[in-house]
Amino acid sequence: MFNTEHANLFLLGHDYLAYQLLGSKLNKNEQNEIISTTFTVYAPHAKEVRLISEFNFYNGSEHVFNKVHPQGFFQITIHRNMEYELYKYEIITTSGEILHKSDPFGFYHELRPGNASKVYDIDGYEWHDQLFIEQRKPLDKEPVLIYEVHSGSWRRKFGGFKPYNEVCHELIEYVKNQGFTHIELMPIYEHPLDDSWGYQGTGFFSATSRYGSPKDLMYLIDQCHQNNIGVIIDWVLGHINKDSFGLSRFDGSFLYEYEDSFKRENVTWGTVNLDFSKGITKSFMSSALHFWMEYFHVDGFRIDAVSNLIYYLGNKDNGVNLEATNYLKELSSSLYEKNPYLLFSAEDSTDFPKVTHKVKEGGLGFNYKWNMGFMNDTLEYFKNDPIYRKYHHHKLTFGMVYTYNEQFILPYSHDEVVHMKGSLWNKMSGSYEQKFANLRVLMTFYMTHPGKKLLFMGQEFAQISEWDFKKELDWNLLTFPIHDSFNRYFRDLAQVYRHHTALYQKDHDPSGFKWVMVDNMNQSIYAYLRFSDDETLLIIHNMTPNFYQTYQLGVPFEGFYEEILNSDKDIYSGHNQYNGLSLKSTKGQVHGFDNFITLKVAGLTSMIFKYKKSK
Incomplete structure (x- = not known):
């Protein structure tokens, strides 16, 4: 049975499940056996719609859709299991043009260069990712x-x-x-x-x-x-x-795209722009994204x-x-209603x-x-x-x-x-x-x-x-x-x-970052701090090949600075000019701070130090 209420939602742009209304559906009996296949298509400017497929040798003259809604929905049921069979819609427009279209709501298609749709049972995959789904959380602090x-x-x-x-x-x-x-x-x-x-x-x-x-x-x-x-x-x-087989000019009209050629034609990419003032365009794309979240569990x-x-x-x-x-x-x-942790x-x-x-x-x-x-x-x-x-x-x-x-x-x-x-x-x-x-x-x-x-x-x-x-x-x-x-x-x-x-914890919080040295353009050395609630890291980058054996750098806290990564180590094909032991801060004004450390700075090198308090 055609769902008129669902069709009206689609037309108004409030449909997130249009793939349940349109496309091909395999109908099953109580024993879960496929007994027939139903095709539903929206083509308001079509005079007639026919199903062309492998089983009828792509001659749709005897398989004409019935119009099931005055706004232009057409439907046909074929009493056979058509799973994996190729098909297209033959649309005869009101102007007499004949179009062969793949199914915009098809779940599977033949391998290129062919472009027919393929009847497919999208249901039935048994997922084992429940724990991952249950443990999803906001990503801003991750x-x-x-x-x-x-x-x-x-x-x-x-x-x-x-x-x-x-x-x-x-x-x-x-x-x-x-x-x-x-x-x-x-x-x-x-x-x-x-x-x-x-x-x-x-x-x-x-x-x-x-x-x-x-x-x-x-x-x-x-x-x-x-x-x-x-x-x-x-x-x-x-x-x-x-x-020609795609969504563009689907029923001979600019059905989903702009009528206005200036807004429609995307010359740079050779494509046409969709018109989101149309309810059907909104329903189409919203349903597609919801479909991928529902059936493919995308994050x-x-x-x-x-x-x-x-x-x-x-x-x-x-x-x-x-x-x-x-x-x-x-x-x-x-989308956030469906998954509040969506990226x-x-x-x-x-x-x-x-x-x-x-x-x-x-x-x-x-x-x-x-x-x-x-x-x-x-x-x-x-x-x-x-x-x-x-x-x-x-x-x-x-x-x-x-x-x-x-x-x-x-x-x-x-x-x-x-x-x-x-x-x-x-x-x-x-x-x-x-x-x-x-x-x-x-x-x-x-x-x-x-x-x-x-x-x-x-x-x-x-x-x-x-x-x-x-x-x-x-x-x-x-x-x-x-x-x-x-x-x-x-x-x-x-x-x-x-x-x-x-x-990462304060990626979007200004309190998570502070420059130590921002304007040393003559040496092309940069230094800054990254903070979380329980950690302070000091990062230094030397952007020239110049080497500094004893470089003084201001630091915010008294204590020890342990080098946890140095890009000049020989295991990374560097020259092995790194700081081994933890560096203890010294009292003194450098770069606007009351303490400083003295470190070795190799050329074209980055260093990451972790701050530790003095015992």
């Missing part, structure tokens, strides 16, 4: 170190991709070993072209068949949760591709290109897109205020925003030869001016290591060895700066070439001692980050 992964190029096998269930255990073991807390998967809903990396989707309710079945992906996420690893998925909310979403949702076409001069910003507020509120982050390069503030406080409702300014400034700084860094000193200090305006994630993402930008290692200045030293300092600055962290795969072992989605990472580099030692440094740094509350 360590968050996200590993951004492109599923098709992390690992590959001869002839193509590794499926979800094959890569699963290897990926989890690696992520745990490296110290990451979360995996962020670049878009894994269905998309037609590998080259788009998933950012031009066609099946928002379907895990891409490139890597296996939807339940294979459920297994991967389930295993992640059982190993205490959260899973975030990348999501394009604002625009869709123009492929968060990273929303791509939020600037295109805040401003028309991402351009401030075009004005604020009120339809989209109001929708973001509605969406975030509904909901915005990839946003604008200065639009209160992106990560609560809706009741006038915000958009995200709880995290990518700090694009931090990323750009730090990478620009490290490209400079150390002799010129004093002229760019502010690039590493400016971020603290605005770091508490929003709740930030510090990203070194895939966008920074493609399209001739080079890898992080390649962006570093200096000789071959100096690039590694610089990269160790970059990572330490990043890991000790206020804000949660995200790192794109491969950068943890200093991949030299930029990312190529057509092949797997250059894992052979780990057989080279200097790459292996860099990876050891990253692992040790990650453990320092995760096990010292001062580095």
